[in-house]
Amino acid sequence: MRFRPGFYNTLYRLKVAPWDTGCRPVLTELVDAGRLTPADYPAVADLGCGTGAESVYLASKGFDPVVGVDFSPVAIRRATARAEAAGVAHRCHFYQADLTAPEVPGMTRTFDLICDFGVVDDTEQEDREAAVRLIHRISRPGSVVLIWAFQGDKSKKRWPATIAPMLAPGEEKALFGECFDIEYLPTRPNTLMLWMTRRTQ
Secondary structure, three states: OOOOHHHHHHHHHHOOOOOOOOOOHHHHHHHHOOOOOOOOOOOEEEEOOOOOHHHHHHHHOOOOOEEEEEOOHHHHHHHHHHHHHHOOOOOEEEEEOOOOOOOOOOOOOOOOEEEEEOOHHHOOHHHHHHHHHHHHHHOOOOOEEEEEEEEOOOOOOOOOOOOOOOEOOOHHHHHHOOOEEEEEOOOOOOEEEEEEEEOOO
């Protein structure tokens, strides 16, 4: 990975991580619109869960179980505390682990909904391949994968390439197109928001 756990630990400890501002609006909008329901997608994997905002939100809406994994122990401690404070600790299970490892705690089953808000695009080369393999491994036909990522020309060393490895134009199709139908949700420039439905084993 480009940034190691110590970098993220520091941001989470100081509470200055720019993405750690609560549950992402795209997720709440999908739930409010009835597109994501606990009846249709009960079991959730939250990859790179950070301090658990998305995990706890989904658990509060009835999704169960919700399994969050992050390689920052500081983030996992805060996610666990967040779930306890919200009264959904019985539905949330958090693990501190490297999502590019051959075996990842909590990721030994398949899930109906998989959220990746900034994991795949924050990896490179072998780590990216490992993260993609994990998504394939924990999904099954009908599973939905939500991916948010920076996207742009990697050869141009300007934002966002200066802060994240990001996905090259069309790379999402190379990584996932063989097994997933890909829908592009509205998002801001230089980013991707994907709704991907698993269609094959």
